[in-house]
Amino acid sequence: MVDFKKVKAPNNTITRNPASLASKADNIYEAVAVIGKRANQISVEMKEELSRKLQEFASYADNLEEIFENREQIEISKYYERLPKPVLIATQEFVDGEIYFRTSSKEKSEANNSDGE
Numbered sequence: 205m206v207d208f209k210k211v212k213a214p215n216n217t218i219t220r221n222p223a224s225l226a227s228k229a230d231n232i233y234e235a236v237a238v239i240g241k242r243a244n245q246i247s248v249e250m251k252e253e254l255s256r257k258l259q260e261f262a263s264y265a266d267n268l269e270e271i272f273e274n275r276e277q278i279e280i281s282k283y284y285e286r287l288p289k290p291v292l293i294a295t296q297e298f299v300d301g302e303i304y305f306r307t308s309s310k311e312k313s314e315a316n317n318s319d320g321e
Contacts, residue, residue, distance in 0.1 A: 208250070213288040213296035220295065228298065230307070235298065238305045242294035254284050 222232050229235040261277045288296075297303050 208253075208287050211288060211293050211296070213293040215286070215288050215292070217292065220299075226297070228301070229305075233247040234307070238303060239291065239294045239298050242297060242303055246290040246293050250287070251286065254280070307316065 217310050225235040225239075226232040229238060257280050258277060294303070
């Protein structure tokens, strides 16, 4: 579970050097794929956490006129809107080396090489 208060990712998009991203993986495409998959995981975590917090304020009334603004609910929503986007968090984690990933093609080739010896 990601603690979104302690995330040190920038709130704005910054320009990255593709060569530096590719150096942490086999190539730039693999790096982008890893970052994309991690961003999806973070996005799901954020949505679930926000849903749990907003569930406290849910009203199950059938009449739309009974719905009213709740200041706490608005503040929670604003907090999540100010957080860095999931792809920015994932990119920062990738650059910092906090993401563990492995490729199945490497593992298969290593297994084949060790079997042949």
